[in-house]
Amino acid sequence: MLRLDFSHPQPLFTSQATRHIEAAAAAALPPCTLMERAGQATARLAMAMAPHARTIWLACGSGNNGGDGLQAAAALRAAGRHVVVSCLADDAQQLPPDARQAWLRARHAGVEFASQPPSLGPQDLCVDALLGLGLTAHPRRHPADARLLQWLEALHSGTTPVLSVDLPSGLMADTGQFAPGLTPGGPAIAARYTLALLTLKPGLFTAHGRDAACCVWFDDLGVGNAGTSPAAWLAGAPRPSSRPHASHKxxxxxxxxxxxxxxxxxxxxxxxxxxxxxxxxxxxxxxxxxxxxxxxxxxxxxxxxxxxxxxxxxxxxxxxxxxxxxxxxxxxxxxxxxxxxxxxxxxxxxxxxxxxxxxxxxxxxxxxxxxxxxxxxxxxxxxxxxxxxxxxxxxxxxxxxxxxxxxxxxxxxxxxxxxxxxxxxxxxxxxxxxxxxxxxxxxxxxxxxxxxxxxxxxxxxxxxxxxxxxxxxxxxxxxxxxxxxxxxxxxxxxxxxxxxxxxxxxxx
Ligand SMILES: NC(=O)C1=CN([C@@H]2O[C@H](COP(=O)(O)OP(=O)(O)OC[C@H]3O[C@@H](n4cnc5c(N)ncnc54)[C@H](O)[C@@H]3O)[C@@H](O)[C@H]2O)[C@@H](O)CC1
Ligand SMILES: Nc1ncnc2c1ncn2[C@@H]1O[C@H](COP(=O)(O)OP(=O)(O)O)[C@@H](O)[C@H]1O
Ligand SMILES: [K+]
Structure with a gap:
């Protein structure tokens, strides 16, 4: 895991390319491995970001981004933290297979589930695992679940720092635009971090991406991206120029x-x-x-x-x-x-x-x-x-x-x-x-x-x-x-x- 400091160039991959990388890696690994790694990485960063948190609230969606959040909740609970999960899926059956396993794991770990955010202070932490790569501008299920909008608003306007899993929820990976209806009402108040998983996406770095993602960390989940062409590069620092002594204007x-x-x-x-x-x-x-x-x-x-x-x-x-x-x-x-x-x-x-x-x-x-x-x-x-x-x-x-x-x-x-x-x-x-x-x-x-x-x-x-x-x-x-x-x-x-x-x- 690394914190981006912008000194070195970094390849950026679209959601489609990331899906290819994910599918190739998943095929070579035991089931749930990538999501477990994503959860572990999220939990590690959460503990480093908020070592004194009394409560860590994880807002989880009903896709695999939510699955990452549920894995992180189990890992945080195992590390002795007080965690509260709010999940858009009402039971495990509503989740995709890997996320279903993550749900069961969180339940077995004794994670508390609540339908509303707990009371939080500035030393606590929110983990935003509502929407990731699967966000579409025009979803089939419309209008969006009212709880999704409520929780997004709570994440956005509260005084508690937020760690977004993979992408800030609502931000589209390829463009840095918000999906219709998911644009935040104004600038966020609390500190924000984003842990990009598997790949870095262009939308984190242009248009609304910089404001939404703020401080970006990256974990490739142990998966290389060789053989997949990036859609763009995040530019690195230019080589320092040197002027030969024997030069003139x-x-x-x-x-x-x-x-x-x-x-x-x-x-x-x-x-x-x-x-x-x-x-x-x-x-x-x-x-x-x-x-x-x-x-x-x-x-x-x-x-x-x-x-x-x-x-x-x-x-x-x-x-x-x-x-x-x-x-x-x-x-x-x-x-x-x-x-x-x-x-x-x-x-x-x-x-x-x-x-x-x-x-x-x-x-x-x-x-x-x-x-x-x-x-x-x-x-x-x-x-x-x-x-x-x-x-x-x-x-x-x-x-x-x-x-x-x-x-x-x-x-x-x-x-x-x-x-x-x-x-x-x-x-x-x-x-x-x-x-x-x-x-x-x-x-x-x-x-x-x-x-x-x-x-x-x-x-x-x-x-x-x-x-x-x-x-x-x-x-x-x-x-x-x-x-x-x-x-x-x-x-x-x-x-x-x-x-x-x-x-x-x-x-x-
Ligand atoms: N499957 C795996 O093993 C891995 C999954 N990963 C995680 O999985 C994420 C991608 O998961 P998914 O493909 O399941 O997608 P997401 O979980 O990002 O999103 C899918 C969910 O969002 C809803 N949705 C989409 N657009 C919406 C909109 N405009 N308004 C409201 N709801 C909307 C869908 O109905 C669905 O419930 C990545 O971002 C990453 O966090 C990675 O950690 C890599 C490993
Ligand atoms: N929020 C921002 N973040 C990064 N760069 C910015 C931002 N706002 C403006 N800039 C940069 O400042 C410059 C403004 O250029 P431009 O809009 O042509 O202004 P002007 O015509 O007044 O000189 C551009 O290089 C642009 O990329
Ligand atoms: K997210």
Whole structure:
């Protein structure tokens, strides 16, 4: 059993793949072995989480997730703990075979069964074994058992810590969305832990998964997953970069930031977005940072007063075909559309963010130019949409993107022949020929204006230092997401996280 610390990559398996792994393992083992191991692991972690618990309440469903809970109850009772089980199955006959054995075992161990949660305090522990991998969005038995909803609410809103078995009940393993009708009413109050069993599932790490699962532990139940392809990887820390002594600024590439519409055209200035990206690219180690503000009136001091190391340029003065890495769109407003064509045609390495993405979503000719870049061997492109921008590019609603973030990122990557970063909680990085990755770093302190521009600039710096290939662009995007999130994770609690400060903490 291990607690995930996000330093190493971890394979993530869908519910279907997990079922295959489970079936293959179960066929080679005596009956009930996996469930007994799951129960033992749950009991061990429960005792470590709440060593002083007077009572451990186990809410058990009527499937095998409930069976794991019942096995854990028997093991906890055998270890001398006071345990109370509430089970949605009224008798053993309502349970699948392994869970039926677990029920009998819990009964024989003298576990107390109660139809309502016992009285609990903050030092006690709840074990959530109501729903696991078998959760379906549209179950045959509908509406759900009223006790299920009641117990979910008790688990969610109480002050007692909760250990979820395999998955937080109600969360769908493949997507990190809650099943209809099972979305919690608000943020949980008490500490939460999740013990993933057999495999780690993508839904634990993206969309609502991070909030629902909180601190994730993993036990593979002694079963390997060799031979089964993961649906995604949880990204690991990038290798620390090293700069050869005999290097110079030309070794790290030029990054050109193109964006920052002025107040003039529409009364909505977004110069700051481009400056944030520029500052990020500079701090992240780009050799030189050029800034082309799409603001008819801005003069050089607009750039240099924020960051004197950056070089202001008129757009026409950028040698886009001269090996520069372009980061286009940050605060580009409608002005970016007018310069997008030469950017798409000429830039070797290219990051498209924000308004550049919106322009492509509404202009078929630009979308075609974007796709055509893939036919060149000296082109690498990364799109960095947030969910709304992704929805515009795909021509769907934002909810549809969020409903399956892995699928949405992969679809964008396939449609536009690019590497894609679908931002948000658990950013997904996708590119054709690569298993998608979910970025584990970052937190909600990043939910503030301008942090996406910082990511775009940082990514520009990473892209500028690698060959112009899709594979290198995918790895650069994974590294940039990891570093961006890690900077937020190491942020001092006493200091506000703002985008410019974030940019200035980045390092080469
Ligand atoms: N069979 C075994 O030996 C093992 C089982 N394991 C456990 O078994 C779990 C999977 O068990 P199951 O396949 O039985 O499934 P679950 O126990 O996760 O869920 C099935 C139950 O949930 C109900 N349900 C499904 N969707 C619902 C919804 N939307 N609203 C209300 N009720 C809903 C079903 O009616 C059924 O009673 C894993 O998550 C894991 O905890 C693992 O420990 C590995 C070993
Ligand atoms: N809750 C969160 N957890 C992790 N990362 C987050 C969270 N909220 C925002 N972020 C990250 O912050 C950045 C915000 O980008 P974006 O939405 O484009 O903002 P802006 O356009 O204002 O810069 C993205 O990298 C996103 O992944
Ligand atoms: K559960």
């Amino acid at each position: 030309g070794s790290y590439g030029d990054v050109a930031i193109i964006g920052g519409e002025g107040v003039g055209p529409r009364g909505m200035g977004m110069t700051g977005a481009a400056l944030l990206a520029a500052s990020a690219a500079l701090h992240a180690g780009a050799g030189r940072v050029l800034v082309a503000l799409l603001d008819g009136v801005a003069d050089a001091t607009t750039v240099t007063s924020v960051q004197p190391e950056c070089m202001p340029r008129r757009f026409e003065a950028l040698a886009l075909d001269g090996g520069v890495t372009a980061v286009a769109g940050c605060g580009g407003g409608i002005a970016i559309a007018a310069v997008l064509e030469p950017i798409l045609l000429q830039a070797g390495r290219l990051v498209l963010d924000a308004d550049a993405l919106n322009a492509i979503a509404t202009d078929g000719a630009m979308a075609r130019l974007l796709r055509a870049r893939a036919s060149r061997t000296d082109r690498a492109t990364v799109l960095t949409p947030h969910p709304l921008e992704a929805a515009r590019l795909l021509g769907v609603e934002t909810d549809a993107v969020q409903a399956d973030r892995l699928a949405a990122a992969s679809e964008l990557a396939a449609r536009f022949h690019c590497a894609v970063v679908l931002k948000g909680s658990g950013s997904v990085i996708a590119a054709k020929g690569h298993t998608p990755r979910i970025n584990p770093t970052g937190n909600a302190r990043l939910a503030t204006a301008g942090t996406g521009d910082v990511l775009a600039g940082l990514l520009g710096a990473r892209l500028a230092a690698v060959p112009a290939t899709l594979d290198a662009a995918f790895e650069a995007a994974c590294s940039a997401c990891w570093e961006h999130g890690a900077a937020a994770d190491h942020w001092p609690g006493s200091s506000a996280l703002t985008a410019l400060k974030l940019a200035r903490t980045l390092t080469a």
